[in-house]
Amino acid sequence: MSIKGRAFLVGAFEHPARKAADKSVAQLHAEVAQGALADAGLAKSDVDGYFCAGDAPGLGPLSMVDYLGLRVRHMDSTDTGGCSYLLHVAHAAQAIAAGKCSVALVTLAGRPRSEGSSGTQPRSWGTAVPDAPFEAPYGIVTTNSYAMVAMRHMHEFGTTGEQLAWVKVAASRHAQHNPHAMLREVVSVQEVLDSPLIADPLHRLDCCVVSDGGGAVIVARPEVAKSLKRPLVRLIGAGEANKGQNGGKVDLTTSAGAWSGAAAFAEAGVKPADIKYVSIYDSFTITVIVQLEDLGFCAKGEGGRFVADGNLVSGSGKLPFNTDGGGLCNNHPGNRGGMTKVIEAVRQLRGEAHPAVQVKNCDLAVAHGTGGQLGTRHGSATLVLERA
Amino acid sequence: MSARKIPAPAVNAEVKPFFDAAGEGKLLVKRCAACAEFHHYPRTVCPHCFSGRTEWREAKGAGTIYSYSVLRRGVPAPYCIAYVTLEEGVTMLTNIVDCDLDSVRIGQKVREVFKPTDGGPPVPMFTRV
Numbered sequence: 181m182s183i184k185g186r187a188f189l190v191g192a193f194e195h196p197a198r199k200a201a202d203k204s205v206a207q208l209h210a211e212v213a214q215g216a217l218a219d220a221g222l223a224k225s226d227v228d229g230y231f232c233a234g235d236a237p238g239l240g241p242l243s244m245v246d247y248l249g250l251r252v253r254h255m256d257s258t259d260t261g262g263c264s265y266l267l268h269v270a271h272a273a274q275a276i277a278a279g280k281c282s283v284a285l286v287t288l289a290g291r292p293r294s295e296g297s298s299g300t301q302p303r304s305w306g307t308a309v310p311d312a313p314f315e316a317p318y319g320i321v322t323t324n325s326y327a328m329v330a331m332r333h334m335h336e337f338g339t340t341g342e343q344l345a346w347v348k349v350a351a352s353r354h355a356q357h358n359p360h361a362m363l364r365e366v367v368s369v370q371e372v373l374d375s376p377l378i379a380d381p382l383h384r385l386d387c388c389v390v391s392d393g394g395g396a397v398i399v400a401r402p403e404v405a406k407s408l409k410r411p412l413v414r415l416i417g418a419g420e421a422n423k424g425q426n427g428g429k430v431d432l433t434t435s436a437g438a439w440s441g442a443a444a445f446a447e448a449g450v451k452p453a454d455i456k457y458v459s460i461y462d463s464f465t466i467t468v469i470v471q472l473e474d475l476g477f478c479a480k481g482e483g484g485r486f487v488a489d490g491n492l493v494s495g496s497g498k499l500p501f502n503t504d505g506g507g508l509c510n511n512h513p514g515n516r517g518g519m520t521k522v523i524e525a526v527r528q529l530r531g532e533a534h535p536a537v538q539v540k541n542c543d544l545a546v547a548h549g550t551g552g553q554l555g556t557r558h559g560s561a562t563l564v565l566e567r568a
Numbered sequence: 569m570s571a572r573k574i575p576a577p578a579v580n581a582e583v584k585p586f587f588d589a590a591g592e593g594k595l596l597v598k599r600c601a602a603c604a605e606f607h608h609y610p611r612t613v614c615p616h617c618f619s620g621r622t623e624w625r626e627a628k629g630a631g632t633i634y635s636y637s638v639l640r641r642g643v644p645a646p647y648c649i650a651y652v653t654l655e656e657g658v659t660m661l662t663n664i665v666d667c668d669l670d671s672v673r674i675g676q677k678v679r680e681v682f683k684p685t686d687g688g689p690p691v692p693m694f695t696r697v
Contacts, residue, residue: 298642300639300641300642300643301642302575307578307580308578308580310582310609310611311609312577312578313577313578313579313580313583313587313609314577314583314608314609314660314661315661316575316577316578317574317575317576317577317685317688317691318649318661318662318663318691318693319572319574319575319639319643319647319649319663320649320661321639323637323639324637324639324649325649327637327639328635328636328637328649328650328651329635330637331635331636331637331674332634332635332674335635335674335675376640376641377640377641378639378640378641378642379637379638379639379640379641380636380637380638380640381637382637384641425608425609425659425661426615427605427607427608427611427614427615427616427658428597428606428607428608428609428657428658428659428660429658429659430634430651430653430659432634432635432651556661
């Protein structure tokens with residue numbers, strides 16, 4: 181059974197907060213749920229499916245559905261890190277196609293900025309995690325994990341620090357138009373290279389921000405979508421995949437996006453060349469380059485040259501990306517960037533992005549992300565969305 | 569020697585032989601008798617063919633740097649994370665130690681060393697040959 185055309189993105193909301201020291205995590209989830217329902221023109225009582233991931237406090241979805249006052253007939257708390265919400269949209273479409281729910285709410289929220297989170301500190305998932313004894317002693321953290329991907333990519337393909345920097349430069353050119361963005365200052369390639377080296381070869385400006393906040397989307401069946409007053413955004417393809425160390429056959433330069441992307445494009449029946457706008461998870465500049473290659477926007481190894489010279493800048497580049505400023509400049513709520521990737525793609529397809537970055541005649545978009553770490557193990561999810 | 573305090577590995581029954589051997593200065597890898605593939609990190613059930621006929625083998629302790637990064641900010645002292653491909657063919661996460669970290673490059677030959685952890689068994693790391 182294909183999900184092509186079986187579900188629509190009818191509501192999307194991004195929390196404006198970038199620091200929320202005075203709010204609880206559950207409260208942020210409730211506020212983004214309110215926002216997405218209001219955007220869709222739906223009521224809480226219309227929601228019969230709920231999706232959340234590890235950022236939601238409590239046992240799976242149970243505390244949150246109770247806190248939000250929901251009574252649902254479908255729940256899913258699959259956690260694949262930052263790409264969970266892309267995957268949730270796909271799972272919601274599957275549930276809708278199977279008749280298991282009609283209106284699915286997906287929420288994300290977190291306060292890592294208020295809680296002092298940093299990409300240079302280890303995160304623990306418990307002592308029973310099978311990889312932990314073989315990784316924790318060595319100090320694997322978010323930054324040096326992705327840095328090893330960048331180092332290998334440079335070694336194999338000649339990718340340069342300047343090319344990595346172009347990803348950040350493009351994001352900053354978009355972020356200057358976003359009043360909510362954490363970093364609104366336009367930066368140059370040289371400024372990225374001159375920023376402090378965090379984990380060779382990644383500089384501070386190669387890394388995404390740490391922010392509080394959140395977001396939510398509503399996925400609904402076609403009959404519901406067509407009864408609402410919002411522009412129609414239809415899901416036409418989705419894919420998910422995983423990749424890790426493969427028992428010691430490590431390959432850092434290709435992500436699971438090669439598989440999730442191929443599946444999503446095949447289901448949608450479109451090609452990368454057809455896509456007008458991409459939301460690409462930008463935890464680091466290297467993340468974007470690897471994923472653009474894996475999704476087929478350019479050949480493996482060509483990503484550095486592909487992103488250089490402003491080619492990701494809306495209005496002048498050949499493939500506008502992350503027109504909200506992305507994780508590199510706008511926000512990275514809960515250290516999980518997948519939700520905002522969906523939200524900006526919905527804005528673009530509706531024609532509701534900031535006028536300075538709105539892609540002309542944006543009728544076909546991809547939202548894609550990875551979660552976990554590209555340097556150890558990760559999930560990926562790809563959505564192909566069209567303006568109906 | 570890195571100034572970083574090395575966290576003790578959370579040893580469980582399945583992987584205790586690996587860390588017992590590390591205490592004796594030996595690096596073990598798992599090899600599957602059914603499919604003849606080595607794997608790392610070690611499991612009881614082979615991640616390649618799913619046979620339970622996996623056996624511990626002592627590695628030669630020599631390898632090549634597949635990738636690396638020196639973490640320089642937000643830590644008490646810089647340290648070098650790396651993936652090292654052993655002669656047995658498996659690539660393992662580790663640290664490069666006891667050398668000028670600015671001289672580390674992909675493709676360099678390295679050999680095993682064992683470093684004490686904070687209240688646990690020693691762990692294998694690598695230094696430049």
